[in-house]
Amino acid sequence: MREEIRVGMVGCGRISDLQSLGYRAHARSRIVAVCDTDAARASERARAWGGARVYTEFERLLADPEVDVVDILTPHHVHAAQAVAALEAGKDVSLQKPPTRTLKELDTVLDAARRSGRVLRVFENFMHYAPHRKAKELIDAGAIGTPISVRLKTAGGRLTDGWRVEPSSMAWRVNRDQCGGGPTTFDHGFHCYQMARMLIPAEVERVHAFVHWTKLGTDAWYDGPALVSWRYAGDPPRMGSWEVIASLGMRVRSKYYVSDDRIEVHGTEGILWVNRCTGQLLEEPSVVLYRDGETRAFHDLETDWADSFRQGGLDLVDALLEGRQPALDGAEARKTLAFALAAGRSAAQGREVTLAEVLAQT
Numbered sequence: 250m251r252e253e254i255r256v257g258m259v260g261c262g263r264i265s266d267l268q269s270l271g272y273r274a275h276a277r278s279r280i281v282a283v284c285d286t287d288a289a290r291a292s293e294r295a296r297a298w299g300g301a302r303v304y305t306e307f308e309r310l311l312a313d314p315e316v317d318v319v320d321i322l323t324p325h326h327v328h329a330a331q332a333v334a335a336l337e338a339g340k341d342v343s344l345q346k347p348p349t350r351t352l353k354e355l356d357t358v359l360d361a362a363r364r365s366g367r368v369l370r371v372f373e374n375f376m377h378y379a380p381h382r383k384a385k386e387l388i389d390a391g392a393i394g395t396p397i398s399v400r401l402k403t404a405g406g407r408l409t410d411g412w413r414v415e416p417s418s419m420a421w422r423v424n425r426d427q428c429g430g431g432p433t434t435f436d437h438g439f440h441c442y443q444m445a446r447m448l449i450p451a452e453v454e455r456v457h458a459f460v461h462w463t464k465l466g467t468d469a470w471y472d473g474p475a476l477v478s479w480r481y482a483g484d485p486p487r488m489g490s491w492e493v494i495a496s497l498g499m500r501v502r503s504k505y506y507v508s509d510d511r512i513e514v515h516g517t518e519g520i521l522w523v524n525r526c527t528g529q530l531l532e533e534p535s536v537v538l539y540r541d542g543e544t545r546a547f548h549d550l551e552t553d554w555a556d557s558f559r560q561g562g563l564d565l566v567d568a569l570l571e572g573r574q575p576a577l578d579g580a581e582a583r584k585t586l587a588f589a590l591a592a593g594r595s596a597a598q599g600r601e602v603t604l605a606e607v608l609a610q611t
């Protein structure tokens with residue numbers, strides 16, 4: 250039984266402050282090392298997190314015997330090589346979504362995890378967001394009968410509001426080779442595809458997507474508006490859709506990215522809405538349930554998006570202390586990645602794509 254979980258954070262960019270919250274809140278975990286190729290950024294984070302050792306070379310962090318878990322928060326093209334090296338160095342690994350750019354890359358990571366016997370978890374924070382967890386709990390308890398349809402909507406707003414995001418944090422995202430797909434439909438999409446899989450308990454079978462690439466500046470692109478639809482396998486017939494729209498003149502109240510996500514799930518006996526996530530677009534209660542002609546609102550859930558990161562960090566530490574696999578495990582992450590890749594292929598080729606086809610070509 251481990252007494253304490255000692256974490257090495259790799260990549261001290263935009264999201265690392267939120268990713269650190271759980272490790273700093275848990276009584277039995279500590280951030281002992283940080284690594285970033287940008288030395289100033291790494292030193293700043295180390296100071297803010299209580300004086301962790303600072304590395305600018307990933308290999309030196311791996312050689313640090315005090316590091317038990319490596320949390321990888323680097324751009325996507327770096328993920329697979331770093332995750333494999335960390336597992337081979339005997340470390341447990343938390344890998345930010347999307348885990349890799351391709352299934353082939355992900356399989357090298359899954360092989361390394363199997364060979365090393367170390368824990369690999371892919372971190373996706375929407376699944377830890379309290380309103381989403383409440384929705385899942387209500388659906389599992391039969392609150393809307395059998396879930397038969399899910400609709401997600403991502404609404405972006407005026408870019409001058411919200412978080413300050415460094416141009417360097419966007420540069421690799423709009424480079425499809427480095428990101429693995431579009432910054433919205435692949436990178437952000439991983440969250441939405443995961444929600445579609447979490448809230449409807451069935452496998453996604455076929456996907457169709459329209460994605461328009463909008464030019465925002467000299468080197469800035471955004472892959473939206475976009476509309477992705479899919480059908481789940483089996484009976485009853487179940488379908489889902491996700492729409493992305495940016496209203497560039499609209500204010501989205503947000504402490505973080507200037508966008509918000511809303512979800513609507515219909516069942517055979519009721520409807521469930523989750524009215525917010527990253528931002529605070531609507532004032533409605535975060536979760537609303539309609540059934541038998543009555544509406545029930547849930548007002549008392551933690552709605553700060555940052556808390557989903559905190560919960561994810563706490564869960565990883567608890568899982569490692571208890572010797573259980575934390576979510577997402579490799580097999581689940583692989584299905585969500587296949588879903589994201591199917592959407593990208595559908596948009597590029599203008600046709601419906603089956604997940605079987607994507608999975609067969611790895």
Ligand SMILES: NC(=O)c1ccc[n+]([C@@H]2O[C@H](COP(=O)([O-])OP(=O)(O)OC[C@H]3O[C@@H](n4cnc5c(N)ncnc54)[C@H](O)[C@@H]3O)[C@@H](O)[C@H]2O)c1
Nearest residue numbers: 260261262263264284285286287322323345346374417418
């Ligand atoms: N869960 C979420 O909601 C969420 C939100 C934002 C980002 N992310 C994910 O987190 C990861 C990082 O995103 P970000 O927005 O913080 O990116 P970012 O560009 O702001 O930060 C990445 C950091 O990695 C460093 N880096 C690059 N190559 C490196 C290397 N080889 N070794 C060490 N450091 C290196 C960069 O200097 C930079 O500081 C991505 O996987 C992204 O998809 C998740």
